[in-house]
Amino acid sequence: MTLTTDRQRVAAHVGGRELARQRAFRSDALETSVLGLLTVTVVLFLLDGGGPALTVGSAASRLEALGRVTGLVGTALLLVQLLLAARLPWVDRTYGHDRALVAHRRISRVALPLLLAHALALVISYGAQRGLSPALSWLVEPIYLLGGELPDMLTAFASLLLLVVVAVTSMNLARRRVRHETWHVVHLTAYAAVVLSIPHQLSNGTDIAGHPLQRLWWLSLYVATAGAVVLFRVLLPLVRSLRHALVVEAVVPEAPGVVSVHVRGRQLDRLPARAGQFLQWRFLSPGLFAAAHPWSLSAAPDGRTLRLTVRDLGDHSRRLSRLRPGTRVLIEGPYGRFTTDRRTRRRVLLVAAGIGITPIRALAEELVSSGTVGPDDVTVLYRANDADSLVLGDELQELAATGALQLHLLVGRPVPGSWLPPGLAGRPDGDVATLRRLVPLLRTHDVYLCGPPAWMALVRGDLRAAGVPRTQIHDERFGW
Amino acid sequence: MRSRTALLGTLLAAAALTISWREGANPSVGMPGVHVITAPAPRPSHSSSSPAAGGSSPRPSSRSTTSATHRYTGALVGTPYGDVQVQVVTSGSRITDVRAVHLTDANQHSRDISAFAAPRLKQEALSSQSANIDTVSGATYTSEGYRQSLQAALDQAHA
Numbered sequence: 001m002t003l004t005t006d007r008q009r010v011a012a013h014v015g016g017r018e019l020a021r022q023r024a025f026r027s028d029a030l031e032t033s034v035l036g037l038l039t040v041t042v043v044l045f046l047l048d049g050g051g052p053a054l055t056v057g058s059a060a061s062r063l064e065a066l067g068r069v070t071g072l073v074g075t076a077l078l079l080v081q082l083l084l085a086a087r088l089p090w091v092d093r094t095y096g097h098d099r100a101l102v103a104h105r106r107i108s109r110v111a112l113p114l115l116l117a118h119a120l121a122l123v124i125s126y127g128a129q130r131g132l133s134p135a136l137s138w139l140v141e142p143i144y145l146l147g148g149e150l151p152d153m154l155t156a157f158a159s160l161l162l163l164v165v166v167a168v169t170s171m172n173l174a175r176r177r178v179r180h181e182t183w184h185v186v187h188l189t190a191y192a193a194v195v196l197s198i199p200h201q202l203s204n205g206t207d208i209a210g211h212p213l214q215r216l217w218w219l220s221l222y223v224a225t226a227g228a229v230v231l232f233r234v235l236l237p238l239v240r241s242l243r244h245a246l247v248v249e250a251v252v253p254e255a256p257g258v259v260s261v262h263v264r265g266r267q268l269d270r271l272p273a274r275a276g277q278f279l280q281w282r283f284l285s286p287g288l289f290a291a292a293h294p295w296s297l298s299a300a301p302d303g304r305t306l307r308l309t310v311r312d313l314g315d316h317s318r319r320l321s322r323l324r325p326g327t328r329v330l331i332e333g334p335y336g337r338f339t340t341d342r343r344t345r346r347r348v349l350l351v352a353a354g355i356g357i358t359p360i361r362a363l364a365e366e367l368v369s370s371g372t373v374g375p376d377d378v379t380v381l382y383r384a385n386d387a388d389s390l391v392l393g394d395e396l397q398e399l400a401a402t403g404a405l406q407l408h409l410l411v412g413r414p415v416p417g418s419w420l421p422p423g424l425a426g427r428p429d430g431d432v433a434t435l436r437r438l439v440p441l442l443r444t445h446d447v448y449l450c451g452p453p454a455w456m457a458l459v460r461g462d463l464r465a466a467g468v469p470r471t472q473i474h475d476e477r478f479g480w
Numbered sequence: 481m482r483s484r485t486a487l488l489g490t491l492l493a494a495a496a497l498t499i500s501w502r503e504g505a506n507p508s509v510g511m512p513g514v515h516v517i518t519a520p521a522p523r524p525s526h527s528s529s530s531p532a533a534g535g536s537s538p539r540p541s542s543r544s545t546t547s548a549t550h551r552y553t554g555a556l557v558g559t560p561y562g563d564v565q566v567q568v569v570t571s572g573s574r575i576t577d578v579r580a581v582h583l584t585d586a587n588q589h590s591r592d593i594s595a596f597a598a599p600r601l602k603q604e605a606l607s608s609q610s611a612n613i614d615t616v617s618g619a620t621y622t623s624e625g626y627r628q629s630l631q632a633a634l635d636q637a638h639a
Contacts, residue, residue, distance in 0.1 A: 028482055031486075031489075032485060032489050036489075042497060043497060047503055047504045048504055049504045049505065049615075050501075051500075051505050052504070052615075056617055057616075058617060061618030064618050065618075126589065126592075129592055129593070130592070149588040149589065150588060150589050151587060203587075204587065204589070
């Protein structure tokens with residue numbers, strides 16, 4: 001090793017700590033903006049006499065005030081959800097797309113109940129003002145409202161119904177039964193739901209209709225959200241897809257039920273794709289064009305081609321094996337922050353299970369070819385249920401054979417409560433000791449982790465038990 | 481979020497909410513959206529003006545006289561949900577009746593609210609013998625318009 005490469009080695013990974021600091025700052029800024037958004041929303045309500053309206057007066061009028069404030073806060077949260085799913089580069093760089101979507105899901109568990117409470121509270125309150133009992137009004141009052149007593153009620157009720165459908169089809173139980181493509185189309189109607197809810201806010205909203213300040217506030221929120229969605233979810237992917245004119249170059253079987261798709265395009269060196277990232281891929285061929293799927297790059301981008309490797313999970317990925325060379329490809333992305341930018345140490349441990357090997361394989365390639373690591377600095381642990389499912393295993397073995405990295409293949413059926421295969425799992429001194437034996441100087445490694453969520457939780461637990469700081473553990477969640 | 485930022489943000493948010501709650505609790509201070517369309521124009525005391533009835537010119541405040549009973553029509557006050565205008569009937573120095581000339585009517589719901597609030601506002605005016613009346617909950621704008629129009633009418637009465 002020359003002096004130059006030694007210096008490069010140092011330089012390549014000190015950036016990770018600075019990056020972590022910036023990320024902490026950015027996440028503070030983003031979370032503070034959300035807090036500010038909610039605060040301003042409630043402040044505008046309170047300035048308009050919302051406080052006394054909530055606490056003083058008849059039950060019906062207090063219920064009406066409650067209906068107003070739940071509607072306002074619920075809508076604000078709904079917009080935050082849209083922004084989290086809008087692929088904003090800032091959000092992706094700060095949280096990663098996977099965590100942004102986790103937050104998106106969590107917020108929906110608050111936003112939807114609030115919006116349901118909004119509708120129910122107002123319906124019962126209006127019913128009470130008409131002299132209907134709550135037991136009756138939730139059923140009867142909507143008929144009056146939909147009958148034209150208030151404008152724009154039809155769209156408002158349709159909006160709520162759509163949101164309920166979107167939420168129900170996204171529940172874990174339903175996700176397992178609904179095809180990804182169906183779910184995706186249903187999920188996109190959430191945009192329609194938000195748009196459908198706008199007219200009744202402008203025409204009836206006690207807090208919006210006729211209040212210049214509140215109107216301005218809400219209109220700017222809508223315009224900003226719509227702008228972000230159109231720019232980052234539609235225009236940017238379209239521009240990138242057109243600029244790079246991607247087509248399928250080859251489809252290569254890797255293992256039973258696993259194929260690699262090689263994609264080539266123009267000026268791919270200008271696509272800011274990194275090893276460890278994923279893209280949403282949409283293949284323009286019959287039966288495939290309807291939905292885009294998130295698949296990781298399984299090779300470090302070389303500026304000329306991209307490669308993704310897909311395991312046979314559903315109808316869609318099965319059809320991939322019949323893709324013809326020359327098929328056009330649209331992309332969204334690249335997304336994700338599972339990249340070597342996050343390195344804080346020179347040594348790197350890459351841990352993968354199953355098809356989670358795809359980004360790990362790309363990271364290994366990038367690290368080895370970067371010249372920033374020595375021969376003993378990179379270790380790969382690759383867990384698979386049997387030898388047949390060791391996808392891309394031969395490529396890793398080639399890298400290991402040149403001495404560029406240490407490779408441990410952990411093959412065998414799943415062991416309950418352990419991330420290790422039979423034989424290594426459940427040794428008397430525990431999985432943590434086994435991990436330490438497999439990876440000398442474990443604590444001085446950055447760890448990149450990718451696999452099924454339950455398996456990753458086990459690995460993460462043992463890494464923490466072995467003393468690896470949380471800031472050195474980076475993971476990518478495959479929710480698909 | 482780092483705990484220092486979270487603490488600071490929470491404190492700021494709590495302060496903003498508290499202040500806005502207090503400000504909002506007193507809508508007459510500066511309630512957005514309520515404004516007097518016609519200022520009550522003080523008139524010479526005993527002009528022989530035509531009766532305000534008939535809607536020929538409801539906007540200027542007017543005063544009509546019938547024996548010891550006087551009627552004073554208040555200013556037309558605009559709110560986001562429609563205009564509010566009341567007429568006050570006095571006998572001597574007593575307010576004997578308050579009649580709604582116009583109430584918020586932007587949509588059926590605000591008509592419902594008006595119908596609900598008007599009797600209560602009238603009752604309050606009669607019992608307090610002034611425009612010093614409490615807001616009927618759920619009818620903040622109607623109440624505020626009512627109060628302003630009533631005050632304008634009483635200003636004429638006392639002029």
